Amino acid sequence: MLYNFNFEHLSPNHISILKYNIIFCSIGEKKKINHPNIIELDPSYSEFQLKTKIIQALNSNLHQSEGFIGIDPGNAIGVCVLLNQVILETTVFYSKEKLISWIRSKLVQLNGINTNIKIGDGGGKNQEHIITLLKNSLPDRVKIEIIDEKNTSQKITSHLTSHEQAAIRIAKRKGYLI
Template identity: 30%
Template sequence: MRVRARIAVATVSGKAYYKLVNELKSRNIPFLSLVPGEPIPQSIGVVLTTDSEKSLINHQKVLVYNIEEDPSNVINEALRIITSKNLYEELIIGVDPGKTFGVAVLADGKILRREEFSSIEKAIDMIFVELKNNPSKIQKIRIGKGVPDLAEEIARRLESSLPENIVIEMVDEAGTSTLKNMGFKRKLSDADSAIKIASKKGERRTRSVDG
């Protein structure tokens, strides 16, 4: 059954369209492509466009995308609008440390974003950005323990910068790196492993108190 699109992309800017559509497709979010000025179906809850084209959009919910910015932020905002949520109940960020760092963001069980990074710094930067951009009552970070030294390093860096109300859990990675399908096991990408880590309860870290 095809899911009806609630998000429309209305722009003739090739660069803006490419970046927005790539981000939407990577998250499997249905969308409708429109030319600015075209009639907008009633089923559409929010329209993404550029600053120069927003005056052509006849809709009560219009989000302007700056093509120099990461499209994930405006799409996160669009998702909050169509789900009528200014505040999520629970935001969980899963981290799969290794040669490549997988990071996945789940809000109330839905995947908002999944990425892979070549450095620990970029992975941590994304965590900070997603915590800031996705207000929620409960915020958790779950880190896979498959590479203990890296997992500990990430946890320490996060603990030094994040408030204590953000829970950090260390997760056993057993079963998070493969997917059973028709009796066969398939290796998951680091980003997909991060999703499984985010979905698995871990052991809560106790913040150390410096004396």
């Protein structure tokens, strides 16, 4: 669960009177509502896309949203996507090619949000191969950072694997651009 939301069903003429952080509406209803943070619920949205829109609306006071993709390279490759420090998605891959395809898909769904990729420095040949694949398949606007992996693999009790947790820690750290 992304946040603990309370929902109310309102008609458009009641919305401007009340204080709400975000208004969800059906497609075509947005023009009837006077509110700065309106999300039209398109049935084609993936869960990832909807989370992205919610985080952007909740952080609308920020000048620009920041996205990070964290990668814990190894035989099991942990990966995560953060938007404004909120976890959108995590997973583990065993194929570098599937990882690259997944990252490309997430960058498309982030729809132009400034997103950098941060990869841990402990993956040896796997890390080098992933970096080569990334450089050959990503737009120039996407920057790649190398991150010190020290103390990223300490497992905390969680529903996430240690690889996913390491990817999150990597995504939140500062490194150096390559």
